[in-house]
Amino acid sequence: MIWNTKYETMPRKELEELQLERLKYQVARVYEKVPFYRQAFMERGITPSSIRSLADLARLPFTVKQDFRDNYPFGLLAVPMEQVVRLHASSGTTGKPVIAPYTAGDINMWAEVMARTLSCAGMTKNDIMQNAYGYGLFTGGLGFHYGGERLGATVIPTAAGNTKRQIMLMEDLGTTVITCTPSYSLTIAETALEMGVDLKTSKLRLGVLGAEPCSEQMRQEIENKLPIQAIDIYGLTEMVGPGVSVECPHKLGMHIFEDNFLAEIIDPLTGEQLPYGEKGELVLTTLTKEALPIIRFRTKDITSLNPEPCKCGRTLVRMSKITGRTDDMLIIRGVNVFPSQIESVLLEVEGVEPHYIIVVDRKRHMDTLEIQVEVSDEVFSDEARKMEELEKRLMEEMESTLGISPVIKLIEPKSIPRTVGKAKRVYDRREL
Ligand code: DLL
Numbered sequence: 001m002i003w004n005t006k007y008e009t010m011p012r013k014e015l016e017e018l019q020l021e022r023l024k025y026q027v028a029r030v031y032e033k034v035p036f037y038r039q040a041f042m043e044r045g046i047t048p049s050s051i052r053s054l055a056d057l058a059r060l061p062f063t064v065k066q067d068f069r070d071n072y073p074f075g076l077l078a079v080p081m082e083q084v085v086r087l088h089a090s091s092g093t094t095g096k097p098v099i100a101p102y103t104a105g106d107i108n109m110w111a112e113v114m115a116r117t118l119s120c121a122g123m124t125k126n127d128i129m130q131n132a133y134g135y136g137l138f139t140g141g142l143g144f145h146y147g148g149e150r151l152g153a154t155v156i157p158t159a160a161g162n163t164k165r166q167i168m169l170m171e172d173l174g175t176t177v178i179t180c181t182p183s184y185s186l187t188i189a190e191t192a193l194e195m196g197v198d199l200k201t202s203k204l205r206l207g208v209l210g211a212e213p214c215s216e217q218m219r220q221e222i223e224n225k226l227p228i229q230a231i232d233i234y235g236l237t238e239m240v241g242p243g244v245s246v247e248c249p250h251k252l253g254m255h256i257f258e259d260n261f262l263a264e265i266i267d268p269l270t271g272e273q274l275p276y277g278e279k280g281e282l283v284l285t286t287l288t289k290e291a292l293p294i295i296r297f298r299t300k301d302i303t304s305l306n307p308e309p310c311k312c313g314r315t316l317v318r319m320s321k322i323t324g325r326t327d328d329m330l331i332i333r334g335v336n337v338f339p340s341q342i343e344s345v346l347l348e349v350e351g352v353e354p355h356y357i358i359v360v361d362r363k364r365h366m367d368t369l370e371i372q373v374e375v376s377d378e379v380f381s382d383e384a385r386k387m388e389e390l391e392k393r394l395m396e397e398m399e400s401t402l403g404i405s406p407v408i409k410l411i412e413p414k415s416i417p418r419t420v421g422k423a424k425r426v427y428d429r430r431e432l
Pocket of ligand 1: 090091133139140209210211212213214232233234235236237238241242243299301322325
């Protein structure tokens with residue numbers, strides 16, 4: 001169902017006019033309120049009146065993660081602190097986190113885009129949504145929570161973790177929709193199996209799974225193990241959290257809520273805009289954010305855009321699944337390798353489980369790539385010869401896709417630690 005027909009099915013020309021009007025307003029606001037932007041604009045000889053068409057967007061400076069660090073914690077704030085009603089933060093692994101302040105208006109907009117998100121994914125007010133994203137500074141928990149309530153569904157704020165209780169509640173309360181990371185959905189499936197609970201006979205029917213990459217093959221694994229349609233959802237703290245884009249049940253790309261977020265694709269090396277259909281780095285501009293308006297944020301996420309109307313009736317541009325980040329590409333012996341390619345190859349092969357890690361190291365001046373992957377109980381207890389055959393097969397498949405040959409290590413089921421939020425799968429020990 002379409003939650004907001006006006007904005008989700010607007011003819012593109014009209015939408016672009018709306019975007020331009022909002023962009024002009026945002027540019028004028030940041031110029032006036034945020035010294036960081038005023039200075040960056042002045043350096044380029046840009047004033048608010050320089051923006052006459054959407055094409056002028058390309059003249060505006062980028063914002064990068066480092067700018068958040070340099071202006072930590074409130075340097076990019078565009079409203080007085082007394083108008084801020086909430087702060088979230090990203091879980092940055094190094095250095096200071098990104099701080100995201102929200103006004104009451106921002107929280108309202110967020111609930112709106114999340115209601116649209118859940119509706120687009122196929123949820124209705126009759127659903128019981130178990131929200132197993134982390135609550136707290138992470139935007140996942142509260143973002144989904146407010147969206148679910150705005151939609152009128154029943155929200156169960158279980159948060160991430162405590163998986164056995166999660167499964168008990170799922171059965172007892174008749175949960176129909178699970179919201180969590182793709183990797184946690186697999187942990188739920190695995191734990192249910194251990195508990196002897198057959199979720200296939202439960203009321204569960206839909207999963208709105210995001211916050212980390214998930215290849216088509218991984219989606220397939222999830223849909224095989226749980227009785228759900230697994231819908232991909234994308235978002236990031238710098239924009240609002242979840243609520244930037246989501247798939248509809250046709251699964252033909254994630255619809256970006258373009259009345260709030262203006263999307264471009266650029267060549268990550270030159271910074272030049274790329275045409276529709278070409279893969280590059282996603283750049284996003286907020287069009288309605290009050291507390292933290294951001295111009296041309298370089299997400300580092302790699303995707304492409306498709307403006308064709310979707311079968312669902314939405315006219316919003318669609319972004320393809322994220323195939324990697326400009327900073328997660330591994331260069332191994334001079335060859336570029338994306339973890340998503342490794343995931344796709346692994347999960348195409350029978351007998352392999354969707355739990356793996358990638359270890360890159362340097363031994364005697366040579367890069368090494370080791371892929372450790374769990375195999376099913378049957379394979380593990382099979383004859384050694386079968387394990388060797390599987391290893392060889394994986395090595396050949398990897399070699400033909402990646403162009404380099406990794407070491408494959410088949411490991412016992414459940415030996416890789418499970419996480420409740422975003423999975424960490426790549427260990428690059430060369431940097432140490
Ligand atoms: O992960 C917001 C979110 C919460 C999205 C719940 C979806 C569901 P951050 O912690 O700031 O925000 O991380 C943002 O996570 O730049 C991507 O690299 C990655 N990411 C998010 N969604 C997807 C997705 C939340 N569907 C960063 N596919 C982003 C691939 C994703 N990567």
